[in-house]
Amino acid sequence: MKIWPDWVRTYQKSWFSGDVVAGVIVTVMLIPQSLAYALLAGLPPEVGLYASILPIMAYALLGSSMTLAVGPVAVASLMTASALQPLASTGSADYVALAMLLSLLSGGMLLLFGALRLGFLAHFLSHPVISGFISGSAILIAAGQIKHLLGVKAGGSNVLETLLQLAQAVPRTNGVTLGIGAASVLFLVLARKSLAPWLVRVGATPKLADIASKLAPMLAVVVSTALVAALRWDQTAGVSIVGAVPQGLPGLAWPSVPFSAVGQLWLPALLISLVGFVESVSVAQSLALKRQQRIDPNRELLGLGAANVASALSGGFPVTGGFARSVVNFAAGANTPLAGVISAVLMGVVIAALTSLFHYLPHAVLAATIIVAVVSLIDVQTLREAWRYDKADAMSLLATAGGVVGWGVEVGILMGVALSLGTLVWRSSHPHIAVVGRVPGTEHFRNVARHQVVTEPGLIAVRVDESLYFANSNVLQDTIEALVLAHPETRHVLLVCSAVNQIDATALGTLTDLERSLTQRGIVLLLAEVKGPVLDRLEHTALGQQLQGRVFLSTHEGFVFAHQNAGAQRSRLEAVAASPA
Secondary structure: OOOOOHHHHOOOHHHHHHHHHHHHHHHHHHHHHHHHHHHHHOOOHHHHHHOOOHHHHHHHHHOOOOOOOEEOOHHHHHHHHHHHOOOOOOOOHHHHHHHHHHHHHHHHHHHHHHHOOOHHHHHOOOHHHHHHHHHHHHHHHHHHHHHHHHOOOOOOOOHHHHHHHHHHHHHHOOHHHHHHHHHHHHHHHHHHHHHHHHHHHOOOOHHHHHHHHHOHHHHHHHHHHHHHHHHOHHHHOOOOEOOOOOOOOOOOOOOOOOOHHHHHHHHHHHHHHHHHHHHHHHHHHHHHHOOOOOOOHHHHHHHHHHHHHHHHHOOOOOOEEOHHHHHHHHHOOOOOOHHHHHHHHHHHHHHHHOHHHHOOOEHHHHHHHHHHHHHOOOOHHHHHHHHHHOHHHHHHHHHHHHHHHHHOHHHHHHHHHHHHHHHHHHHHHOOOEEEEEEOOOOOOEEEOOOOOOEOOOOEEEEEEOOOEOOOOHHHHHHHHHHHHHHOOOOOEEEEEOOOOOOEOHHHHHHHHHHHHHHHHOOOEEEEEOOOHHHHHHHOOOHHHHHOOOOEEOOHHHHHHHHHHHHHHHHHHHHHHHHOOO
C-alpha cells in the first residue's frame, strides 16, 4: 500500500523553486480572500484563516491535481451562510459550530462518494446549470455586500428584499466608509483591467504583470488598514473594522452541536459537496490539459472530502478548489501540491504571529474585494451561446440563476437540476424518428426528408435515434402505425436500431405487441444494425425467437431481404392467378 502520493515519491529538485514562488504568491492572495469569504459566510475572520491551513495539506495528500488551490471560495461561503442563518445568530459560537458540522458532513459525503468511485458525479450538473448557479450566486453575493460599502445594516433572503432594505438605509450611509469602499472597488477594477498592460509597458514580463494584477487586493488591504489605523477612522468616523483577531493556531475539536442539526444540514451539505466538486474538477481539468496531465475524479472526491473534514476539525467551514487562486498558482510556476503545503505553512505563521495587523482592516475593503471577485463570475457568454445553440439549455441557465436570485441557493440549484432532468426526459421521450431510403448507387441510407434517396416499394424503413424505454416506446409504435396506415401497400417494416443502446422491459412488450399486430395484417417486422448487447438480451425473449432470420447486420441486407421476399410473394400470387380454376 502506498503511503505517500505519487508526486512526493517522484519529486524533482528542479520543481522546488517554482513551488516556493507559487506558494508565497498564493499566500499573499489568500490572506484577504480568506478574511473576506469568512465575512461572506457570516463567520468571524479567523475562521477563514483556519480554513486555509489543514484543508490544503489534506488535499495535497489525496487529491490528483498538481495545481488546484483549495480553500474558502465565494459560492461555498454563500451556501454556508444560506444554510446556517436560519439556525443560529450570525457569528455566534453556535453558528461557528454549525459551520464546522456542515464542513464535516460535506467532507464525509465526498469521502463516501470517493470510496464508492462515484467520480462520474462530476457530470451530474450540466454546464448551463452550473453557469446559471454561479452567475445567480454572484449577483446575490454582490447585492449582499453593498451594505458594507455604505456602512449600514440591511439584509434580505433574496436580491429584491436586500435592494429594498438598502434603498431604505441609504440616508444613513457613512460617508467615510463609502469613500473607502468606492475607492477600493475602483482601484481593484482598474488593477484587474489596466495594471497588467501598464506593467508590461514599463518592462515587466506578461506573466509577472498578470500575477501582480491579481495581488491588488492585498495592496488595498495594506493601504486601507494603515489609513484607518493612522487616522483612527474607526472612532472618529464610525468606520466598521475587523477588530481583534485571535492569535494562535487552531486546535483540533469535534463540532459541539446536537445530533438533530444533522437532519437540518444534510441537504445543504450535499449541495455544497456537488457544486464544489463539479467546480473543482472543471478548474483542475482545464489546468491539467495545459500540461498534458490527467485528473482522476475519484481521487478528487477523496482529496476534497479530506480537505473538508480537516477544515471541520480545525475550526473551519466548507472549502473547495478556487478558480482565481488556482490560475495564479499555475501561472506562478507551481509544479506539485507542495506549493499548497508551503502556502498552508505561511498561513500558519500569519495566524500564529501576525493577526494583530488585521485589527484596523475595514469591512468595506473586504466587501469590495468580494464584489469585484464575484462580478467576474457572471457568465453572459455562456447564456448567449446556449441561446443560439439550444434554448432549452439557456432556459435551464436562466431558471437556475433566477431561482438563486429570487429564492436562494438551494432552491436555485434544485430548480436547475429539475429542469435539466426534465429536459433530458422530455427529449428522450420524444426521439427523432426518420424514414430512411438508399442513397443511389451506395449501401448508405439517409432520411427521406433531407436527402435524395430511393425507397423500396412495400417497405417502410424507420430509424429511431434513441434507446427504447417506457417513456418513448409508445411514440415509436404510434409512428409506425401511422406510416402503415398512410401506406396500405406496406408488406415489410424495417426498424433500424443503430442508435439503440438499450431496450427496457416496457419497450420489449411494446415491440412484441407491434410485431404481433403487424403479422395479423400480413406485414413482416424486420430489425437491422442491432448492437451486440441489445441482441444478446433479445435472443432469450419471445420476440427474439419470433424474429429469427429477420435480424440483419446492415440496413442494406434488410432492404435486399424485403426486395427478394416481395418478389417471391408476387411470384406466388402470379402462379395462383395462372393456375386453372
